[in-house]
Amino acid sequence: MYRITVFSCMALLLSSCAAGVPGGPGTAPGSRVEVVRQSDGTFTLLRNDESYWVKGAGSGGGQGLGGGSLQLLAASGGNSIRTWGIEQLEQLVDGKPLLDRAHELGISVTAGFWVQHVRHGFDYSDTASIDEQRARLRDAVLKYRDHPALLAWGLGNEMEAFKPNVESEVIWRELNHLAGIVKDLDPHHPVMTVIAGADSSKIAGILTHYPNLDILGVNAYSNAPTVGRNLVGLGWNGPYMLTEFGVGGAWEVASTPWNAPIEPDPSTKAAETYTVYKIDRDDNVGRSLGSYVFFWGHKQETTATWYGMFLPSGEKLPRVDAMAYAWSGVWPDNRAPKLESLATPVAFRSVKPGTRSYAEADCVDREGDELRYTWDIRAESSDRGTGGDPEAAPPSYPESIKQGQGSPRIEFVVPNRPGAYRVFVTAYDGQGGAVVHNLPFFVAD
Amino acid sequence: MKQILTFLALFSAMSLSLAEEAVDDGLDYGDYASVTLQVKSWDALGEGKYEDAVKYTEKCTELYEEEARKMQASLSAKPSSDVVNEYWALNDVGTCYFIRGEALTKLRKYSEAVAAFKVVKDELYYAQAWDPKGWYWSPSDAAYPKIAVLEAKTKSDF
Incomplete structure (x- = not known):
């Protein structure tokens, strides 16, 4: 059994708590999470020494959960959420900070740290900007590493997208440095980085320049069911998660003559979301560590209804029921129309x-x-x-x-x-x- | 010379025959090229003319499926981007089967849609489709979850 990321180190953990590091006196002990490689080459995520399959949803952003409900996630059989920016951890959910409320409900959190994008103007040759980003990461890790709801660090989201490969190499190197910072400060939680779909140049760049990566996160829509298979073909034999999936992206479906993407009907969206989850889980045993459906909340993207699983007023849509069925095997008592x-x-x-x-x-x-x-x-x-x-x-x-x-x-x-x-x-x-x-x-x- | 005339006569007869068919179903099949039929079926799908989309794909498979299957049989892997266009019939027919599956899904003819998707997934799996945004995609890969979705819809109440 090869321990990839972290070591069981209860003594260190207890001494940290006793010393009053973030988490504070009286809080529950922090979680210990690791990716374990079995002798047959498969992978298991262990959380506090127990096998943990992620039944998750991307959430947060905007106000609170963006219209989603953490309580309903737990009631639906979900066990984890993924956020994008570290500031989301401070958002109040049901009157409490997100991490605390998640812990109360038995939900783990992959804490996203937003690694800046070149397309948003970030300059990876600017030392001051690089240092500032690294400092923010250190602060975040020190602040949240002992929270018991923490499952993993989500280091970046699609920061490589829409840019030429020459710039991607710089980004992979910097991500490797950032992951090293996390590992130095928090050996108890794996690092996941999320990319916008997988292709040969991305995987090659990661394999060459980003050895500190523990879990590869892949956002994928129409091709989500084949991500696991394709990753092997591209040379990625490590563990991965589908970190955004659901329905076909607006850029992947048929459009009207005036280029308006045609939104699938709600039943098809629900069936598609359910099916993608099942295919990823069943076809990639030992390589997929779970998934995060997109999006447990409300979001305007192409239309107000394409990706969001809730209305702005909080009502659940049929895809929530489909995920409840996927996660728990039973339909909710009261389903969406x-x-x-x-x-x-x-x-x-x-x-x-x-x-x-x-x-x-x-x-x-x-x-x-x-x-x-x-x-x-x-x-x-x-x-x-x-x-x-x-x-x-x-x-x-x-x-x-x-x-x-x-x-x-x-x-x-x-x-x-x-x-x-x-x-x-x-x-x-x-x-x-x-x-x-x-x-x-x-x-x- | 005789061969040329024979060819022209055959071509003329074929065109006439195709033109008559075009009048019969009221659709404009253009030059009957496989790519034309494929594009027209995509367009019909986007215009919500699902029956028309199915007809365009049927014309494409009627004319080019034999050639497409020969191309598929000649391959042992997905063609690389520098030679992908040499497999034009395979690409267009495979894409048409995918479009037919999409259109039949919209028409709620689920079992027929599954059958169409299965042809591209199981038999024409080296077909590739060009996305005008700048990349090729695999209709076979795309058909795989479509089949699963349709089967899920028939088994469970979504």
Whole structure:
């Protein structure tokens, strides 16, 4: 049994607690997490000496959990969350700091440390910037290393993306240095770095320049089910996690003639999310250490509904139930409503300004809860970010809806301003569940 | 000379035959090139014209599947990017099977969609599709989870 990352060192841990290092007197002892390589070449994640399979979700960001619920994650069978920036650990969830609340609920946290991106203006040849980033990391590790909810350090997210390989080499070297800092200060938690999909140049760069890496995190969407297999082909034989997955990315699906990506229907999104989780788990035993579904909260990215698993008002969407089914093997007692169909004659078409039309949705609630509907006509997003960067929500045109708001069918007049739009419907069950979908259309003179 | 005339006559007859078919189903198949049919099927998918998308893919497989299968049989690995275009029929037919699966999914013909996805996954697995954003992707790899998703949808209530 080869211990890759950390050593069982209870004496050191106890002495640290006694000395009053961060975590403070009276707190529970910190966790000990390690990646263990078995004699057959497979890997196991051990948390406090017990095998630990990550049933996780990416969360946090924005306000609190971004609309997601930590309690519901635990109730759904999830056991871990992943954050992106260290400041998220201080966000209040149910009135308590995220780490504390997670620990109360039995949820571990892969604490993300945001390693700066070149595309955001960071200069990896600027010594002062490099030193400042290293200092921030030291502070973070010292502050949180003894928290019992800590599972791993998430060192960077997609910082290599959208840049030529020559710059990536510098980034891998710096990540290796940063991981060394973590290991010096906290030998009890592995280091994971998350990349935006895997390809040969990335894996080669990591293998050459980043030996301190313990777990490779891969964000992947349409090709998520084949990540494990592809990593082997690319030469990565170490442990990995799917760190973002769910539905096909907006850049990976069919688009309308005006380049509006066509969002899959909610049932398909739920089935896809469930399936990706199962394929990754079942096809990569001993190499995948678990996964983090994206995104346990609400997020405007291409549309307001593409990736988020909750509405801004907090209702869960069907993908939450799908993950509960995947994690626990049983469906929740009260499920989010199901959308059977959404139709409008203007869908996928170009129509004249002022065209009158209608839209109708067929939704069902499995528990028989009465459904309440809201409709929204919005412009297509013109603020498309890269790599998940923040996007502004496009404007809404409530005046376009002439009749039927609140019911399964509306009559509406398309906006006068030429351009791309979507009609959204949301059905609420009044029990904390909802379903939402949209169809695109275009207005042209 | 005789051979040329024979070829022209055959070509003319084939074109006429294809043109008649085009009139029959109301679709414009353009020059009937495999890439044309593949692009038209993508476009139809994006326009929500799912039946049309299926027809374009059927025309592509009708005309080029035999050649595509020969290309597949000649390979022992996915062609590298510098020679990938030499396998045009394989790429277009494989992509068309993927598009057919997508369109049939939209039409809720799940068992037929699974069948289409399985052709590219199990039989034309060296096909590659060009994304205008600048890279090739594997319709076979992409079909794999699609099949699993459809099978999950038929087994469980999502």
